[in-house]
Amino acid sequence: MLVMRPAQMADLQDVQRLAADSPVGVTSLPDDVERLSDKIVSSEASFAAEVSFNGEESYFFVLEDSSNGRLVGCSGIVASAGYSEPFYSFRNETFVHASRSLSIHNKIHVLSLCHDLTGNSLLTSFYVERPLVDTTYAELNSRARLLFMASHPERFADAVVVEIVGTSDEQGDSAFWDAVGRNFFDMSYSEAERLSGLKSRTFLAELMPHYPIYVPLLPDAAQEAMGQVHPRAQITFDILMREGFETDHYIDIFDGGPTLHARASGIRSIAQSRVVPVRVEEGGRGGRPYLVANGQLQDFRAVVLELDWVPGKPVSLSAEAAELLGVGEGGSVRLVAV
Template sequence: MLLLRPARMSDLAEVQRLASESPLGVTSLPNDAGRLRDKIVASEASFGAEVSFNGEESYFFVLEETDSGQLAGCSGIIASAGYSEPFYSFRNETFVHNSRQLNIQNKIHVLSLCHDLTGNSLLTSFHVDHGLAGAAGAELNSRGRLLFMADHPERFADAVVVEIIGQSDEQGQSPFWNAVGRNFFDMSYAEAERLGGMRSRAYLAELMPHYPIYVPLLSDEAQDAMGLVHPRAQVSFDILMREGFETDHYIDIFDGGPTVHARVSGIRSIAHSHEVAFAVGKTSGERAFLIANGRLQDFRATIATLDWMPGAPLVMPADVAELLELRTGESVRLVSV
């Protein structure tokens, strides 16, 4: 069975394996033991902290295959984007140039560097093993953390953003970076992303152009790449779209990938989830559900096939209750897959 739970220090070696397999551009998952150790330490402190509003906390989850004990994926949440360093994006805008004498009006697409999304909660560090891409495990890895947000709303902002990896090739060449960022840094896209993962993207962003960039002046390849999703990020992107996230307003300043956002109240796994009491017993199992135990440090989530409808009692197999470490009298939060 698959189990989503908070990462712990004993996971470090497996987490680094996942990081080494993740695509270029996931700077929140650097292939560096020291940075990953710090990530897990910060996550453990966040899960253990008493919190009444979103601040500097970061939560890191791992997807465990319980039969083997190996990790099959990971994902995270940053409570407040831009809390410790600026959170930059390019905002898609339209400038109107008008000449009354010539009776000409032009609408020009521009990109403006901004930190509009600072303060929103940020979903990060998504990665699943290739065999789980497009399967229920990817749903659990992405949406299970949303159930955590639903059970602990005081820890997060009223809106959520996600940076999706943009286009680059196997040689680490990004059309958008080559047209924009490379003019300000003497390094390739691959080098910039590795440096951002090892240190910080914020100081690189501070050297990007702070004046509007006129999109028609960029190469056709760069324009075509704006808002496009890397093939290895398509599964994550599709899940977020089904959850109600919106695109078109912001793109990543490095590779031009879409930065999607949503109000928490409009996210499907949060708005349509149910908190219900359960009983252990046999069930025919007709529909797949994401189920979370609602706890904090001992948070657990999994996928199970159940026979349940809203308003009806929830009957759960004993092995699922045991996996979630549930006790008699507790409730669970669930939403259909």
């Protein structure tokens, strides 16, 4: 059975293996031992901290095969995007150019560099091994983070954002980057993303144009890339769109991929999940699949189970499932349908 839990320093080697296979553009998951080590250390400190409001904390989870201890996925949450430096995005806007004497009234699509989303909580670092992409375990890897947020709302903002990786070719070139960012940096898209993963995106963002970019002036390939999703990020996009995220207002400043945004109270896994008491008994299997989390902090665990659960009633868990979740008879879990 696959179980989601907080990452530990002992996971470092396995986490680097996952990072090495993640697509270009996932700068929150760099293939660098030092950065990944810092990421896990920061996460461990965040889980251990007493928190009453969202600040500089970051939480990093791994998806582990309980039968052999092998990691098959990971994901994370940053409590406040841009806590120590602005979180930049391109905002989609419309400018109106009009001439009364010529009877001309044109609406022009422009991109404006902004940090509107600074302070929102940020979902990051999503990766699952390719055989799991079209399974319920991809849902577990993505949505269990939201169950964690639902159980600890004081640790997170009232709104959540997600940067989805945009399109690039097999050589690591991005049409959007080549039309915009490359004019300000003498480096390829893959080089810029690698540098951002090792250092910071902010120093690059600060050198981007701070005046509006008129979209019709961009090459057709760059315009077509705006809001498009990398094939390997499609599963993340689809899951979060079903969760109620919106995609119309912002795009990534490097590759033009969509930046999703939602109020926490409107996210399905947060709004529709329920805390229910547990009964430990055999024969508690069957029915439909649910994401089930124990609601704890440092000992957070989440799994996918097929349950015959009736709303308003306790949920029956097998002894194996209860042990993996670290709950016993009379305890409680948070669950939501897959």
